[in-house]
Amino acid sequence: xxxxxxxxxxxxxxxxxxxxxxxxxxxxxxxxxxxxxxxxxxxxxxxxxxxxxxxxxxxxxxxxxxxxxxxxxxxxxxxxxxxxxxxxxxxxxxxxxxxxxxxxxxxxxxxxxxxxxxxxxxxxxxxxxxxxxxxxxxxxxxxxxxxxxxxxxxxxxxxxxxxxxxxxxxxxxxxxxxxxxxxxxxxxxxxxxxxxxxxxxxxxxxxxxxxxxxxxxxxxxxxxxxxxxxxxxxxxxxxxxxxxxxxxxxxxxxxxxxxxxxxxxxxxxxxxxxxxxxxxxxxxxxxxxxxxxxxxxxxxxxxxxxxxxxxxxxxxxxxxxxxxxxxxxxxxxxxxxxxxxxxxxxxxxxxxxx
Numbered sequence: 001x002x003x004x005x006x007x008x009x010x011x012x013x014x015x016x017x018x019x020x021x022x023x024x025x026x027x028x029x030x031x032x033x034x035x036x037x038x039x040x041x042x043x044x045x046x047x048x049x050x051x052x053x054x055x056x057x058x059x060x061x062x063x064x065x066x067x068x069x070x071x072x073x074x075x076x077x078x079x080x081x082x083x084x085x086x087x088x089x090x091x092x093x094x095x096x097x098x099x100x101x102x103x104x105x106x107x108x109x110x111x112x113x114x115x116x117x118x119x120x121x122x123x124x125x126x127x128x129x130x131x132x133x134x135x136x137x138x139x140x141x142x143x144x145x146x147x148x149x150x151x152x153x154x155x156x157x158x159x160x161x162x163x164x165x166x167x168x169x170x171x172x173x174x175x176x177x178x179x180x181x182x183x184x185x186x187x188x189x190x191x192x193x194x195x196x197x198x199x200x201x202x203x204x205x206x207x208x209x210x211x212x213x214x215x216x217x218x219x220x221x222x223x224x225x226x227x228x229x230x231x232x233x234x235x236x237x238x239x240x241x242x243x244x245x246x247x248x249x250x251x252x253x254x255x256x257x258x259x260x261x262x263x264x265x266x267x268x269x270x271x272x273x274x275x276x277x278x279x280x281x282x283x284x285x286x287x288x289x290x291x292x293x294x295x296x297x298x299x300x301x302x303x304x305x306x307x308x309x310x311x312x313x314x315x316x317x318x319x320x321x322x323x324x325x326x327x328x329x330x331x332x333x334x335x336x337x338x339x340x341x342x343x344x345x346x347x348x349x350x351x352x353x354x
C-alpha cells in the first residue's frame with residue numbers, strides 16, 4: 001500500500017486543482033452579464049392542508065447456475081400536513097408489505113441487468129398509481145426521475161423488450177392519472193450525473209462572451225457535471241431556471257416512447273441544504289409550475305445542513321429497503337425443498353473455498 005501513496009497524493013492534488021478551477025468558473029459565471037438565470041430564490045412555505053406522498057422501492061437479487069431471482073417491493077408514504085407540521089402518516093400497501101418474488105431463467109448478463117431495473121421500476125410505478133387513486137395526494141414524489149434512464153432500455157430484439165414496454169405503459173398510466181386528478185408529480189434525483197445544465201451554460205453564456213479565459217473555462221466545463229458546477233453557484237434555498245428534460249424528445253432514446261408527454265416534462269436543480277449538493281427535480285406539467293414544485297419540495301426537505309432530501313422520501317426509503325438476508329432466506333428455503341440440484345448451484349465466484 002505504501003507504494004501507492006505517491007499516486008494517491010497525485011490524484012488528491014489533481015482533484016483539488018480541478019475543484020478550484022470549477023469554483024473560479026462559477027464565480028466568473030455569476031459575475032458575467034447574461035439573460036440566463038443561473039439562480040433564483042425559492043420561497044419557503046408553511047405547508048397546510050396538504051397530502052404529500054413519496055414512493056420508493058427495495059430490491060435484492062441472486063444469480064444461480066440455472067436461474068436468477070429477484071425480491072422486490074414498492075412502498076408509498078403519505079405525510080398529511082397541517083400548519084407546517086405532520087399530523088398523520090399513511091403507508092401503502094402497509095408499513096412492511098410482503099415482497100414480490102420473481103424467478104427468471106436463461107437471461108444473458110445484459111438482459112439480467114435490464115430486468116432487475118425494470119422489475120424495480122415497475123413495482124414502484126404500480127405503487128405510485130395505487131397511491132394516486134387511494135390516498136389522492138396533492139404532491140407525489142418518486143425516488144429518481146419520472147422518466148426511466150436510457151441505459152434501462154433493452155434492444156428491440158431482446159426477449160425482455162416486452163417487459164420494458166409494459167413498464168412504459170405503467171408510466172403513461174401514472175402520468176394520465178396525475179394530470180387528470182391535478183396531482184403534482186415529480187421525481188427527485190439525489191445523485192444526478194447529468195450535464196444538461198452545463199450544456200446550457202456553454203451554449204447560452206460562454207459561447208457568447210468575449211474573454212481571454214473562455215477557452216480554458218470551456219475546457220473545465222467539458223469535464224464537469226451539473227451538480228459539480230452548481231454546488232458553487234447555488235446557495236441554500238436557490239434553484240436554477242427551468243429547462244426541458246429533452247430538447248429533442250422525438251430523438252431521445254427513452255423520451256421518444258413518451259411522445260404525447262414530451263412537452264410536459266421539465267427539470268431544474270435546487271440546493272436544499274447549505275453543505276449538500278443540489279438535487280435535480282424532474283416534473284410533469286407546465287413550465288410555470290416550477291416555482292410551486294420548488295417551494296413545496298424545499299419546505300419539506302430535511303433541515304440537516306449536509307443532507308437535504310424531502311423527509312417523506314427519506315421515510316419511504318427506510319420502509320422499502322430489503323436486506324441481503326431476505327434473499328438468503330428465500331434461497332435456503334428453496335434449497336431445502338429441492339435438494340442440491342445443478343440449477344440452484346451458486347455461481348463459482350460466490351462459493352470459492354479460498
